[in-house]
Amino acid sequence: MKLNSYSAVMDRKNEIMKKALGMDYEEFEGEGLTFDYERMMEKGGYSIEEVKKIQAETSVGNTPLIELKNITAAARSLAGPGKGARIFVKDEASNPSGSFKARRASVSCYYAKQKGYEGVVAATSGNYGAAVASQANIRNLKSIIVQELFDSHGIGQPEILEKGRKCEAYGAEVLQLTVGPELFYKFLLILEETGYFNASLYTPFGIAGIETLGFELTEQVRTICGKDPDAVVVTNAGGGNLTGTARGLIKAGAFETQVIGASVDLSGLHMASDNDFNRKSFTTGHTGFGVPFCTWPDRADVPRNAARPLRYMDRYVSVSQGEVFYMTEALAQLEGLERGPSGNTSLTAAFSLAQEMDEDQILVVQETEYTGAGKHVTAQLSFAKEKGIDVKIGDPEEQAPGKNIIIPSDPSLIKVSDIEMDNLRKSYLRNSLKKNGLLPENLSVKEKEFLAREIGKDICFVENSLTNITH
Amino acid sequence: MTKLIAPGNWVQIKQVVLSPEERAEQIPEETRKCPLTLLVKGFLQKEAELGDEVTVTTIIGRHISGKLVGVNPPYEHSFGKQIPELLQVGKQMRTLAQKGKRP
Numbered sequence: 001m002k003l004n005s006y007s008a009v010m011d012r013k014n015e016i017m018k019k020a021l022g023m024d025y026e027e028f029e030g031e032g033l034t035f036d037y038e039r040m041m042e043k044g045g046y047s048i049e050e051v052k053k054i055q056a057e058t059s060v061g062n063t064p065l066i067e068l069k070n071i072t073a074a075a076r077s078l079a080g081p082g083k084g085a086r087i088f089v090k091d092e093a094s095n096p097s098g099s100f101k102a103r104r105a106s107v108s109c110y111y112a113k114q115k116g117y118e119g120v121v122a123a124t125s126g127n128y129g130a131a132v133a134s135q136a137n138i139r140n141l142k143s144i145i146v147q148e149l150f151d152s153h154g155i156g157q158p159e160i161l162e163k164g165r166k167c168e169a170y171g172a173e174v175l176q177l178t179v180g181p182e183l184f185y186k187f188l189l190i191l192e193e194t195g196y197f198n199a200s201l202y203t204p205f206g207i208a209g210i211e212t213l214g215f216e217l218t219e220q221v222r223t224i225c226g227k228d229p230d231a232v233v234v235t236n237a238g239g240g241n242l243t244g245t246a247r248g249l250i251k252a253g254a255f256e257t258q259v260i261g262a263s264v265d266l267s268g269l270h271m272a273s274d275n276d277f278n279r280k281s282f283t284t285g286h287t288g289f290g291v292p293f294c295t296w297p298d299r300a301d302v303p304r305n306a307a308r309p310l311r312y313m314d315r316y317v318s319v320s321q322g323e324v325f326y327m328t329e330a331l332a333q334l335e336g337l338e339r340g341p342s343g344n345t346s347l348t349a350a351f352s353l354a355q356e357m358d359e360d361q362i363l364v365v366q367e368t369e370y371t372g373a374g375k376h377v378t379a380q381l382s383f384a385k386e387k388g389i390d391v392k393i394g395d396p397e398e399q400a401p402g403k404n405i406i407i408p409s410d411p412s413l414i415k416v417s418d419i420e421m422d423n424l425r426k427s428y429l430r431n432s433l434k435k436n437g438l439l440p441e442n443l444s445v446k447e448k449e450f451l452a453r454e455i456g457k458d459i460c461f462v463e464n465s466l467t468n469i470t471h
Numbered sequence: 472m473t474k475l476i477a478p479g480n481w482v483q484i485k486q487v488v489l490s491p492e493e494r495a496e497q498i499p500e501e502t503r504k505c506p507l508t509l510l511v512k513g514f515l516q517k518e519a520e521l522g523d524e525v526t527v528t529t530i531i532g533r534h535i536s537g538k539l540v541g542v543n544p545p546y547e548h549s550f551g552k553q554i555p556e557l558l559q560v561g562k563q564m565r566t567l568a569q570k571g572k573r574p
Contacts (some may be wrong), residue, residue: 005493006494033501070565070568073567073568073569073571073573074571077570077571085479142532150508150510152505157553158548161546161548162548165546165548166514169531171531171532172531173531173533174512175509176509177488177504177510178508178509180498180507181498182488182493185495186488194533267542270563271497272498272499272502274501274502274505275499275501324555325557327556330560333560333564334561334564334565373546373548375551375555376550376551378550378553378554379487379551380551381549381551381554381557383551384553395512407557411563411564411567421515
């Protein structure tokens with residue numbers, strides 16, 4: 001009989017994963033701390049042509065690209081002369097389950113069916129659960145969704161309650177847990193008990209599914225504007241959305257397009273804290289996931305994470321909760337699109353970023369998501385008020401996550417804050433050495449080259465940073 | 472008098488996945504002092520009362536055991552109230568948009 005204690009299950013993690021993924025990640029491992037990322041993506045993923053075909057079978061993708069003319073005009077009135085890029089949004093809410101996550105789920109479910117799995121399991125409190133359940137239905141697979149939903153007082157986060165409801169509407173078995181990273185332990189046990197496929201967000205399939213998003217938006221911008229997008233802004237949490245979109249841009253030949261990550265600032269709130277759990281009004285797209293997943297992607301539920309945002313990100317900015325609520329309202333009021341709010345993190349950043357760019361430049365916000373009870377701005381802000389969060393009109397600079405939410409008193413106050421990328425890169429290097437038990441002086445040239453690719457810099461940057469790590 | 476719930480009812484059960492002593496070491500204290508608990512819904516297999524240890528058959532046919540905590544609990548999440556703090560947004564942004572329109 002197998003032991004099911006926390007440590008016993010964690011000890012057989014790799015064995016469980018191998019069966020639940022239908023592939024052995026060992027074969028991609030290389031010298032020392034290196035692994036062959038591109039080979040993993042090639043072997044584990046699918047070509048863009050194959051993904052397009054898979055997604056066409058289940059009505060995923062080919063979403064509209066909408067020019068936000070009124071929001072662009074508002075941004076221009078705040079920008080200097082000749083400034084104010086044209087803002088477009090990719091209306092990903094029109095995917096079957098209401099978000100871009102259908103793209104990720106479509107490929108995982110296709111693969112699971114091909115490999116003969118009876119069902120799929122996903123650990124997610126986000127839109128991905130509904131996406132998996134929806135795509136699994138089309139492929140005639142069973143689905144189990146494992147959510148972190150409640151605090152220890154039994155209070156569920158409204159947005160996650162809605163996501164759970166949606167999974168149940170698609171006929172999924174929904175397992176709802178209290179706060180804690182040991183959700184992963186329960187997830188492993190379910191994989192073992194059922195023999196189902198691990199439809200992780202972080203497999204090569206999950207990332208290959210998003211490449212079509214970057215590819216499509218490039219083609220759409222070329223058709224409408226006769227040029228490539230100058231920048232694409234991506235809401236960043238686990239890094240998959242950014243990685244997949246950036247890879248899609250490259251596959252479409254949009255080599256000069258700047259890739260900007262945007263997260264909601266939740267600094268000061270602990271993601272594994274029972275107390276903090278219901279003091280945040282965003283359950284995804286925030287720095288609580290964005291920063292740790294940048295600085296150590298392999299914390300995910302697969303042996304090697306296919307989402308590696310530092311390889312692709314040119315700039316990383318944060319915005320506050322109140323600013324995103326403001327822009328969510330603005331999107332409804334000015335453009336007639338009731339979406340989000342979490343997915344509007346990138347839109348909020350875009351409103352500020354467009355003001356830095358020239359008038360003839362193109363800035364693409366690459367997603368929207370469906371809204372509904374629980375998720376909506378009114379639901380989240382009503383809940384925040386009930387929890388004693390001070391919701392007020394004022395200057396977003398005075399925001400304190402978990403204590404207040406400040407709705408900007410004027411749109412001119414909506415401003416991105418830059419997250420220092422080099423600090424993230426150095427933090428990645430430190431983590432990599434620590435996790436692998438290595439010292440900087442023992443690294444081979446190959447390992448340094450690998451690290452340079454991992455953080456999107458050259459080997460000189462790695463060497464200089466490593467010197468600082470030692471001393 | 473406690474009410475018996477007939478088999479076949481769509482119910483919710485609660486299971487302790489990890490007791491406080493069994494939880495991971497690296498998590499914050501306030502989380503560690505609570506058990507990790509799980510809620511799931513399914514069809515009740517045998518007649519029972521609220522609070523009983525029962526087994527359910529989930530919607531995909533798996534059998535899971537736990538304490539019976541509810542009979543078909545409603546979805547109670549809502550749209551909440553309108554948010555007065557957001558009611559100025561439309562007007563502010565429309566004024567700006569008019570100013571910023573290019574010919």
